Amino acid sequence: MSNTDIVTVKNLSKNYGDITAVNKISFSIRRGEIFGFLGPNGAGKTTTINMMIGLAKPSCGTIVIDGIDAVKNVKKAQSIIGIVPDESNLYNEMDGFNNLCFCGSLYGMRKDVREKKARELLEKFDLAKAGKRPFKAYSKGMRRKLTIAAGIIHEPEILFLDEPTTGIDVESARQIRQMLLQLKQAGTTIFITTHYIEDAERICDRIAFIVDGNIVENGTVSELMKNFTQGHSIRLTADRDLEPLAGELQARFGDCTVKTETDHTITLISRERIPLLPVMEYLDSNGISVYEAKELLPSLEDVFVKVTGLEAAKLKKEKVKEGMVK
Amino acid sequence: MKTWIAFWGILRKDIKNYYLKPPNISWGIIFPLSWTLMQMIRSSGGLDFSEIRHMLPGLMAMSILFGTTSMLAVTITFERKGRSFDRLLLAPISVGTMVAAKLSGAIFFGIFNAFVPVVFAALFVDLAGINWVAMLLAVFLIAVTSTLLGLMIAVSAKEVFEAQTLSNFFRFPMLFLCGLFLPISSLPVFLKPISYLLPLTYGTDLLGAAILGKGVLPPVLSVLILIAFSAILFTLCQYNIRRKWIL
Numbered sequence: 001m002s003n004t005d006i007v008t009v010k011n012l013s014k015n016y017g018d019i020t021a022v023n024k025i026s027f028s029i030r031r032g033e034i035f036g037f038l039g040p041n042g043a044g045k046t047t048t049i050n051m052m053i054g055l056a057k058p059s060c061g062t063i064v065i066d067g068i069d070a071v072k073n074v075k076k077a078q079s080i081i082g083i084v085p086d087e088s089n090l091y092n093e094m095d096g097f098n099n100l101c102f103c104g105s106l107y108g109m110r111k112d113v114r115e116k117k118a119r120e121l122l123e124k125f126d127l128a129k130a131g132k133r134p135f136k137a138y139s140k141g142m143r144r145k146l147t148i149a150a151g152i153i154h155e156p157e158i159l160f161l162d163e164p165t166t167g168i169d170v171e172s173a174r175q176i177r178q179m180l181l182q183l184k185q186a187g188t189t190i191f192i193t194t195h196y197i198e199d200a201e202r203i204c205d206r207i208a209f210i211v212d213g214n215i216v217e218n219g220t221v222s223e224l225m226k227n228f229t230q231g232h233s234i235r236l237t238a239d240r241d242l243e244p245l246a247g248e249l250q251a252r253f254g255d256c257t258v259k260t261e262t263d264h265t266i267t268l269i270s271r272e273r274i275p276l277l278p279v280m281e282y283l284d285s286n287g288i289s290v291y292e293a294k295e296l297l298p299s300l301e302d303v304f305v306k307v308t309g310l311e312a313a314k315l316k317k318e319k320v321k322e323g324m325v326k
Numbered sequence: 327m328k329t330w331i332a333f334w335g336i337l338r339k340d341i342k343n344y345y346l347k348p349p350n351i352s353w354g355i356i357f358p359l360s361w362t363l364m365q366m367i368r369s370s371g372g373l374d375f376s377e378i379r380h381m382l383p384g385l386m387a388m389s390i391l392f393g394t395t396s397m398l399a400v401t402i403t404f405e406r407k408g409r410s411f412d413r414l415l416l417a418p419i420s421v422g423t424m425v426a427a428k429l430s431g432a433i434f435f436g437i438f439n440a441f442v443p444v445v446f447a448a449l450f451v452d453l454a455g456i457n458w459v460a461m462l463l464a465v466f467l468i469a470v471t472s473t474l475l476g477l478m479i480a481v482s483a484k485e486v487f488e489a490q491t492l493s494n495f496f497r498f499p500m501l502f503l504c505g506l507f508l509p510i511s512s513l514p515v516f517l518k519p520i521s522y523l524l525p526l527t528y529g530t531d532l533l534g535a536a537i538l539g540k541g542v543l544p545p546v547l548s549v550l551i552l553i554a555f556s557a558i559l560f561t562l563c564q565y566n567i568r569r570k571w572i573l
C-alpha cells in the first residue's frame with residue numbers, strides 16, 4: 001500500500017449461499033482519483049460497493065478506508081463517505097429541499113449549515129425551481145441529480161456512485177460526468193461503477209474490469225490500451241470497391257496485412273508504422289481516389305472485449321434495455 | 327451533538343411524514359374512540375357512562391398497543407421496501423441511536439392514543455382520584471414495550487401487509503391474555519403463565535393501580551419488570567437488525 005492510497009481492498013469475497021457474488025478481489029484507490037468499476041450485469045459491482053459502505057458484510061477480506069478498518073469500524077468509515085445508490089432512495093413524500101436537509105442532518109450538520117448547502121446544491125443541479133416539489137414528482141434525471149446532491153451534502157472525502165448514468169438521457173449523463181470532474185478537482189476521491197464503457201473512458205483515471213465477481217484487469221485507461229495495442233492499422237476510404245485489387249495490393253505491400261471490405265475501404269495492419277505515399281500512388285495509378293485515411297486506435301471497448309472475452313455487444317444490449325425500462 | 331442532530335432529524339421527519347398526516351391522526355383518534363363507545367354499549371345495552379372509568383385501563387392499553395404497532399409497520403417496513411431505510415443504516419450513527427429515533431415517534435404516537443379515551447371519559451365522568459404520575463409512567467412504559475414488540479415484528483416482515491398480519495397475530499390474543507377486558511384470574515390455568523410472559527400484562531395492571539387503585543401486583547414491581555422487558559427487547563431488536571438488515 002502506498003501512502004497515496006485512500007482505499008485498500010484485499011481478498012474481498014461475498015457469498016450468498018452457493019452464489020459467489022464477489023470472489024477474492026483486491027484493489028486500491030488513490031486519493032483524489034476517479035476509480036471505475038466496469039462490468040456487465042451481475043458482475044458483482046453493487047455487492048462490492050455495498051460491502052465497502054457497510055450495507056453488506058464481507059464473507060472474507062479487508063477494507064481499509066482512509067486508515068479506518070471499514071469492516072470492523074463501519075460507523076467511523078461512514079462518516080467520511082458519501083453514497084449514491086443505483087436506485088434513488090430518497091423520500092417520495094418530501095420535497096427536494098427537505099430531502100437534502102434531512103440527509104445533511106443524518107451527518108450531524110447544523111440547521112443553518114445544511115439549509116445553506118441544500119440551496120447551493122439545488123442551484124448547482126438546476127433543481128432550484130423543483131426544490132419545493134415532492135420527490136415523487138421528479139423525472140428520472142432529476143431524481144438522479146437530487147440523489148447525487150444528497151450524497152455530497154456533507155462534503156464526503158470519498159464518494160461512491162453505483163451506475164450514476166444508467167437510464168437517463170445523454171444531456172443529464174453529461175451534466176453528471178461534468179459534476180464528477182468538478183468534484184474531483186475539489187479533491188474528492190470517487191468510486192464509480194458503470195457498464196458504460198464511454199463513462200469509464202471519459203472520466204476515470206483508473207479502471208478495473210469486473211466479470212463474474214473477479215477483477216480481470218486493472219490500470220489507467222492508457223495502460224490498459226497500451227497493453228492491448230499491437231502494431232498499427234490504417235483505414236483508407238476510396239471512391240469505389242477495392243475488392244478486385246485485393247490480391248495485387250497484398251502482393252505489393254507484403255509487410256502489411258491488407259483487408260478489403262465491401263464499403264470501399266481497405267485496412268492495412270502492420271507491426272511497424274506504415275508509409276502511406278506508396279499506397280496512395282499505387283491506387284492513384286489505378287484511377288482510384290482516396291478520400292480519407294485514418295489510424296485505427298483500439299477503444300477501451302476493444303480492450304474490454306479482449307480482456308473479458310465478453311462481447312461488447314452484450315454490454316450494449318444491456319445498456320439499451322436499461323435505457324428503456326429504467 | 328452530531329448524534330443528537332441526527333436523532334432529532336429522523337424523529338422530526340417521521341412526525342412530519344407519517345404521524346401528522348391526516349389519515350394517521352384520525353386513525354389515532356377514531357380507533358380508540360370507537361372501541362370506547364363499543365365497550366360502553368356492550369356493557370349496558372345503552373350508553374352507560376358509569377362503567378367508563380373501569381374500562382379505561384383496558385381501553386388505554388389497547389389504544390397504545392394498536393397505535394404503536396401499526397405505525398411501526400408503516401415507518402419501518404414501508405421505508406425498508408422503498409429502500410430509503412438504507413439511508414438510515416448508512417448514516418454514521420449507531421444502530422441504537424437510529425432505532426431509538428425511529429421508536430420515539432411511535433412512542434409519542436402511542437401516548438397520544440392513550441389519552442383519547444381519557445379525554446373522552448373526562449367529558450362524562452369525574453376522573454378525580456387518579457394517580458396521574460403513575461398513570462403517565464404506565465402509559466409511557468406500555469408505549470415503549472409495545473413499540474419494541476412492533477419493531478420485532480417489523481424486522482421480520484418484508485411487506486407492509488405482512489407486518490400488519492403478523493402484528494394482528496400477536497395483538498388480538500394479547501387483548502385477552504393481558505387483562506385488558508377480562509381479569510387474568512378468570513383465564514384458564516394453562517393460559518396464565520403466558521399472560522405473565524407478556525409485558526402488556528404488567529402495563530395494564532399498573533394502569534389499573536393508577537386509575538382504579540386496584541392492581542394485582544405491587545406497582546413498583548410492575549415498573550421494574552416493564553423496564554427489564556424494555557431493555558431486553560431493545561437489545562434483541564438491535565441484534566436482529568444487525569443480523570437481518572445488513573446482509
Ligand SMILES: Nc1ncnc2c1ncn2[C@@H]1O[C@H](COP(=O)(O)OP(=O)(O)OP(=O)(O)O)[C@@H](O)[C@H]1O
Pocket residue numbers: 016019020021039040041042043044045046047048086195573
Ligand atoms: N442479496 C442477494 N442474495 C443472493 N444473491 C445476490 C444478492 N445480491 C446479489 N446477488 C447476486 O450476486 C451477483 C452480483 O450481483 P450485483 O448486484 O453485485 O451485480 P452488479 O454488477 O451490480 O449488476 P448490475 O449491473 O445488474 O447492477 C449476482 O449474481 C446476484 O444475483
Ligand SMILES: [Mg+2]
Pocket residue numbers: 045046047086162
Ligand atoms: Mg448493480
